[in-house]
């Protein structure tokens with residue numbers, strides 16, 4: 130643990146950690162040492178982890194990457210982190226993220242962007258680690274921790290994993306409890322791990338997952354032995370390649386990597402067939418209605434009374450306005466405005482109801498493919514490799530949203546998806562592939578991802 134505490138302190142230039150908790154790490158490591166010496170090791174005994182600062186941690190400041198939560202110290206622990214500590218893991222600190230997990234580059238954080246440890250072969254331009262779990266991905270890629278918690282509402286585990294050459298899995302909606310995790314879009318949010326290897330992801334998810342009476346959307350299902358699934362292979366499985374994911378302007382190297390991934394699975398004994406998910410092109414616009422709608426509702430609670438920041442005003446309404454004006458950043462305000470607009474009486478049917486209908490169609494596309502005997506679907510994880518800090522931040526926000534084109538569908542359908550590193554581009558930057566599975570069949574994803582890794 131001391132080595133990791135030192136590594137974290139030595140890598141502050143990455144801005145991956147918002148808060149380091151060395152005393153807590155060393156105290157937890159001491160307990161771990163005792164357990165190990167007594168032959169009573171728990172599944173994650175002494176494993177140093179970073180925690181995305183969207184998970185509430187008892188007595189440890191939690192910001193969600195926002196000024197509006199400044200000074201907020203939860204008096205409760207999220208179920209996911211509670212499960213990790215129960216199993217012996219050690220907390221190194223809280224990791225940077227896009228504000229309220231809204232973003233794809235970690236540039237919307239109120240505490241500054243995270244710098245990826247990767248560089249292009251021919252330039253020193255600092256690159257984004259992806260987002261919103263950018264701190265998690267950068268910390269794992271830079272070897273500051275063995276694994277990190279992350280959350281994924283529309284790609285925030287898988288896209289940063291792909292940008293940093295790490296493994297990230299968004300489990301099925303309901304596999305991990307959302308209790309104590311700051312809410313963005315409650316019907317889409319899921320927690321999951323970012324790790325260096327598929328095996329580590331399987332071990333960490335086993336600990337994070339499981340039924341929780343505190344979250345009624347958390348599935349009351351036993352957690353399978355994900356670790357055992359990793360070495361199972363893909364013999365006899367059928368993998369689908371969705372033709373609608375061949376989007377215009379896809380870089381040739383991503384296209385090649387995708388074919389290469391299919392080839393690896395084929396030579397390991399899987400059957401690879403083309404499939405159709407006809408409503409794919411509607412997923413991104415529908416996501417950017419549903420997610421802001423839910424966000425505008427979830428973020429109504431930050432009013433200067435209950436949490437963190439308070440900016441006085443001439444009356445209580447003035448205090449609300451001043452607090453929210455000062456506390457929220459540009460992207461969060463944009464989402465709140467879009468969300469309240471699409472939920473307002475005059476526009477509700479035209480936008481929100483239609484987006485929900487599209488969501489149902491997207492879900493059915495997957496159901497039909499799985500009913501036809503497909504075990505998992507293979508796609509690229511992202512449309513490009515990592516880009517430079519500032520390169521897209523000031524552009525049209527839609528350009529940033531396009532990063533999520535391959536990942537949001539999976540959240541809309543509530544399915545599990547894993548991003549696994551599959552190769553490097555011409556600049557030496559990591560590229561990832563995504564596997565999407567049946568509901569609650571993360572095991573097949575671990576088996577197939579292991580073949581690609």
Ligand code: GLN
Pocket residue numbers: 230231232233260261280281282283284285286313420533
């Ligand atoms: N980039 C997407 C967004 O900004 C997804 C974020 C996430 O998964 N938390 O909404």
